[in-house]
Amino acid sequence: MSLSTILLDGTANAGGAIGAGLAAIGAGLGIGQIGKGAVESIARQPEAMNDIRANMILAAALVEGAALFGIIVGFLAMVLK
Amino acid sequence: MSLRSVKYLLVLTLSLFALSFSSDLFAQDTLSKEAKPAAEGKKEGFDAAEVIFGHILDNHEYHFTSYHDEQGKEHHVSIPLPIILYSKERGLTAFLSSNFEHGEANYHGYKIGNEKIIAVKEDGTEEAGIKVYDFSITRNVVQMMISLAFLTWLMLSIAASYKKGLGVTSAPKGKQNLLEPVITFVRDEVAKPNLGHKYERYLPYLLTTFFFILVNNIFGLIPGTANVTGNIAFTVVLGLISFVVILFSTNKHFWGHIFNPPGVPGFVKPILILVEFLGVFIKPFALIIRLFANMVAGHIIIICLISLIFIFGQMNAFAGWGTTPVAIGFTVFIYFIEVLVAFLQAFIFTNLTAVFIGAAFEGEDHHEETAHL
Numbered sequence: 001m002s003l004s005t006i007l008l009d010g011t012a013n014a015g016g017a018i019g020a021g022l023a024a025i026g027a028g029l030g031i032g033q034i035g036k037g038a039v040e041s042i043a044r045q046p047e048a049m050n051d052i053r054a055n056m057i058l059a060a061a062l063v064e065g066a067a068l069f070g071i072i073v074g075f076l077a078m079v080l081k
Numbered sequence: 082m083s084l085r086s087v088k089y090l091l092v093l094t095l096s097l098f099a100l101s102f103s104s105d106l107f108a109q110d111t112l113s114k115e116a117k118p119a120a121e122g123k124k125e126g127f128d129a130a131e132v133i134f135g136h137i138l139d140n141h142e143y144h145f146t147s148y149h150d151e152q153g154k155e156h157h158v159s160i161p162l163p164i165i166l167y168s169k170e171r172g173l174t175a176f177l178s179s180n181f182e183h184g185e186a187n188y189h190g191y192k193i194g195n196e197k198i199i200a201v202k203e204d205g206t207e208e209a210g211i212k213v214y215d216f217s218i219t220r221n222v223v224q225m226m227i228s229l230a231f232l233t234w235l236m237l238s239i240a241a242s243y244k245k246g247l248g249v250t251s252a253p254k255g256k257q258n259l260l261e262p263v264i265t266f267v268r269d270e271v272a273k274p275n276l277g278h279k280y281e282r283y284l285p286y287l288l289t290t291f292f293f294i295l296v297n298n299i300f301g302l303i304p305g306t307a308n309v310t311g312n313i314a315f316t317v318v319l320g321l322i323s324f325v326v327i328l329f330s331t332n333k334h335f336w337g338h339i340f341n342p343p344g345v346p347g348f349v350k351p352i353l354i355l356v357e358f359l360g361v362f363i364k365p366f367a368l369i370i371r372l373f374a375n376m377v378a379g380h381i382i383i384i385c386l387i388s389l390i391f392i393f394g395q396m397n398a399f400a401g402w403g404t405t406p407v408a409i410g411f412t413v414f415i416y417f418i419e420v421l422v423a424f425l426q427a428f429i430f431t432n433l434t435a436v437f438i439g440a441a442f443e444g445e446d447h448h449e450e451t452a453h454l
Binding site: 004058062068069072 | 426
């Protein structure tokens, strides 16, 4: 068994895991930018903190939903033959 | 690191990688043939994948633990649940899942296959052509009934105390203190802003969704219980109910905006109509996947962290003991996050359902305003 066959054997697993990791990077970037915008706007207008917080949580959940699509697809790539 | 040494390092790594792409030629091909059967034999020791899927998936028993006694025989600590099967040829059968003896015995002509129950002949081979419909009371069903009973008791007892006058003209007492802020939160932050003056019609559904998802999320976090909200069938039904509620709140203006988007240049319209129409279905689908993936991911993380102890312990007993405090520490941290996620996902499901319902009937407001001009 050469290294290339060993490497190619787990390609589906590797592809799924790498895809899920990339999706997590996307979620981190997106939610980080949402947090940055929210904190900056609270700093500009502290009275609006409650409204801003509610909208931040809503937007973060939508972005996380999109990232979880990617993670589910990665998981399916590993499990389905 | 200077650019030069990075370049040398890259050349070194890539050339080592390229060297690995040689293939060995054997005079006899027996090596690969012998290797395969050994690899496909039963994996002794700790199988993390089996533990994870055993916890995530639905099951016909509440399985707590297994242990081996002095003779080496395996004992299981579990609560068996009833199995109810129906097939056209054999009719309705019901029995307790302990009769299957954890997958090792046939009973009444049925046997637990890989994950499904299949019909078998007397000697244990599968009898083809018989479709078995499984209506069993599985782990998830029992757990849903428990959370249903808990939720009904909680809400009815609070309603009874409100009816008696407690908390109406005086300060709320006892359980009312627990739930009144949450219910007013759902009414004032979720229902009223999104649904306007029609919020009272949808408030019962929104409150039910919120509390049902929340209670099932929290119960799923207790060790030993079933994973209800992390089950795709459960979230699909919730998403379908939301989809039906959204569809029933749509009006002419909503569909007009979908099939005739205003203010859009002509060449973009066909694409936009397709996208908007698909969006009607994709939004509840996203609700389904969001809840399912969040809950199942949290459970898998917790189980993986605990499995790390056993994986390391198999290699070396000291490594296992050393991993324990680290893994337990991470697990407690993740548990706090999971409690937050439980509340958050219930809130998000309810909030987005309210947003979509509001978007479904909001069209008339624009037209009412233009009519007043």
